[in-house]
Amino acid sequence: MPACKNPMDWNQNNWFIHFGFLLNIPPGNLYSSICFQYNSSKAPGYYSDVHQAHTMPVPLHKSASMWIKLNADVAEKRNRYGVVRIDRNGSDSWIGGKYEDGGIEVSIRELGDRYAVSEDSIAPKIISIEPEKWASAKRIRVRLTDDKSGIASFRGEIDGKFVLFTHDVKSSVYTYLFDNERLERGKRHTFVFTASDGVGNTAEYRQEFNY
Structure with missing residues (x-):
């Protein structure tokens, strides 16, 4: 068998450059020690070459540091x-x-x-869920999604005042339950x-409703 060009020992500080x-x-x-395999290729739609970091899955105990050069x-x-x-x-994931x-x-x-x-x-994308039923259901629901860096922050306001939205971490639906002590009726x-993603892109949704 040919000699390994890029041996990596489990107990050493391993670099591949x-x-x-x-x-x-x-x-x-x-x-365990491995013979590290690497290749790169060009692909449209990315700001760098595509880099293959080894040819088979190898879990790491904690983590490794990787740096990729920008072509643009x-x-x-x-x-x-x-x-x-x-x-x-x-398909890619962030x-x-x-x-x-x-x-x-x-x-x-x-x-x-x-x-x-x-x-x-x-x-991020903000989509209202049945706004015509907000008043009768005494709640506001919106669906909030982001396709890459993920949701970093969100905020709800009614008449310029903060209102608390909650959500299940497994769901993209965010809910505010009406508080009659804070939300005046008959008007x-x-x-x-508003919502921001992990790199600072911000979206805003605005809607008037009667209650």
Whole structure:
């Protein structure tokens, strides 16, 4: 068998450095020694090459640090760049990371996936649920989703005053239950709901209703 070009010992501080790609696995994060395999390719729609960090799944005890060079480094977009994991079907999922020296640095928990740099430029989506029934049901419900960096913050207001929305972490539905001590009856109210994602894209939904 040919000699391994990139051996990584489980008890060593392992580095792999290639043009546009760095990987550091600290001592004790590999459960056993491996022969690290790497390749890269071009793909449209990303701001970097696509990097294959090993050819089979290898879980890590804690994490490894990975850096991917940007092929197009636009200063105005740096806060919106992030690393995505690309599955075998070509779908990607957001991991994130931070800008560092012309690339994005991120922590990973497993080897064996493909990675590239993408951009999150789309604000969260806010969709009202049955606004015609808010008054009779004495509640406001909205559906809040984000397709990449995830929801970082949200806020509901009625007539300029904060109202408390709750949600189940497994659900995209956010609910406010009317409080008659705070919500005056027999008048028209203005409801405003705002949300921001992990890179700062912000959306606002505004609706008037009678109660």
